[in-house]
Amino acid sequence: MARYLKDCRVPCKHTGDDLRALCRRQRLVCQQLNVTRDNLNDYEVEYLCNYRKFKDQEFFLVKWKGYSEAENTWEPHKNLRCPRMLRQFRRDLRLALLLANRPLNATSLDAPSASFLLQKAKQRLKLLRWEEQLNRTCKHKGRIFVLNEVDMDGPPTDFMYISDYKIEKGVKARQAAVGCKCTNCIKDSIKGCCAGAADHRIAYNDSRQVKVRPGLPIYECNSRCSCGPDCGNRVVQRGIQYDLCIFKTANGRGWGVRTLERINKNSFVMEYLGEIITSEEAERRGEKYDKQGVTYLFDLDYVDDVYTVDAARCGNISHFVNHSCDPNLQVYNVFIEHSDERLPRIAFFATRAIKAGEELTFDYKMTIDELDAESTKMDANFSLAGIQDTPIKRMRMECKCGAENCRKYLF
Known part of the structure; x- marks a missing residue:
């Protein structure tokens, strides 16, 4: 049976990013996915979903790609290397505070504001995945x-x-x-x-x-x-x-x-x-x-x-x-x-x-x-x-x- 399946190929249900996160979670090096011993301890931010400020230092609640929400961690700004995501989060944060009629320099968020940020983050993730699917389906030059x-x-x-x-x-x-x-x-x-x-x-x-x-x-x-x-x-x-x-x-x-x-x-x-x-x-x-x-x-x-x-x-x-x-x-x-x-x-x-x-x-x-x-x-x-x-x-x-x-x- 194995000899007939030797050249068999089926599409994977996971994206490359998901597979790289899985490799890091299982501590596996994979050359094809560019997961090496040098970057094995690099973890990718999936989205940011909360904010607080303590002693003039900003902290962000991070959902890590490949990990459940129960494993979210609070990280200081210096630990995050995702400038585009941070800019978008700050825009969403400003909107959440305006909707809640709270001061824009608030050091912590109430439950409705935190819920808004979480929903917005999940929405952006869904739209991004749909965008990627559209571009995989398309057969033309324009993105x-x-x-x-x-x-x-x-x-x-x-x-x-x-x-x-x-x-x-x-x-x-x-x-x-x-x-x-x-x-x-x-x-x-x-x-x-x-x-x-x-x-x-x-x-x-x-x-x-x-x-x-x-x-x-x-x-x-x-x-x-x-x-x-x-x-x-x-x-x-x-x-x-x-x-x-x-x-x-x-x-x-x-x-x-x-x-x-x-x-x-x-x-x-x-x-x-x-x-x-x-x-x-x-x-x-x-x-x-x-x-x-x-x-x-x-x-x-x-x-x-x-x-x-x-x-x-x-x-x-x-x-x-x-x-x-x-x-x-x-x-x-x-x-x-x-x-x-x-x-x-x-x-x-x-x-x-x-x-x-x-x-x-x-x-x-x-x-x-x-x-x-x-x-x-x-x-x-x-x-x-x-x-x-x-x-x-x-x-x-x-x-x-x-x-x-x-x-x-x-x-």
Whole structure:
């Protein structure tokens, strides 16, 4: 039996940090985990959860990684080499004292303040672990960060982060895309490259910025093409290129997404990912979502309203993007590995230059005006390809986007 299992590998349920802490606890040296005799007695702070001051010396109650809370110890400031964690703890400490209406120079904490600090520390730990999980799942250049400075909410429950569409029963593309033979798909495309095969033009310029009008489809090169991964007609398939942050909004809009880097106008930002389901299944799920008062159904109705993307339980960072009546993202329909017009990929491009730190938004009731003759197939249904939310229509949900041209209600 052993000879069959010799090369067997299974994922470990513990992180590297957890395993290093376990080695130190058991006094084990492990070269692979970089636990040596020189650093065997180094212990890692998991979080700080209380504070007191005695004879002008500061002490912090430390939860050690790999040890239970019963083994927490009070440590003087000089014993701690975690400056970033200490800065964050001091911000939380100031907030705890303000909430308790206690002096900011208090030498000890009352029970409610200590409880607040403990909850905040555990929340940050949960969000950090979720952040690490998101970045392990992602297959793109851009990193994802998570921040909640508003309340005690941790990671959303019953949500699985995915890096590609999840195809459900009854969904199948009818027509595979034909590959091109170009050497330079942007400057020297043969017969219009992949876009020309569908009677359209290349959608991108030399800087990978979209140059066609909203409403027109985008046809990218695919796995059958002769060009390589650096081809200028491969943009959406390269994935998110910017560092983004999922953050808790302060005005009751739940989670939102902001960019941590400047994004140039007409640049690709992200796809709207989720489960691809049939319209019949979408109708069934919609009835369930109606009772909950929210849904994440996005109709793929470039030609026919046959399939829908549902990002409620499975999705990517677009799941957290909020609505705005003055959005900085615009939807385009993109085709890559197939040319089945019932199954476009939904891609968000920047409508203008977006500053670092700015929230990313799109209009849940988007419409395309003054479409040219090339995009007549999209004219009838594109305005319906936004977030579907029947109960919100009935409830007249107030819009909180804050834009000058705000319509006051989402629906």
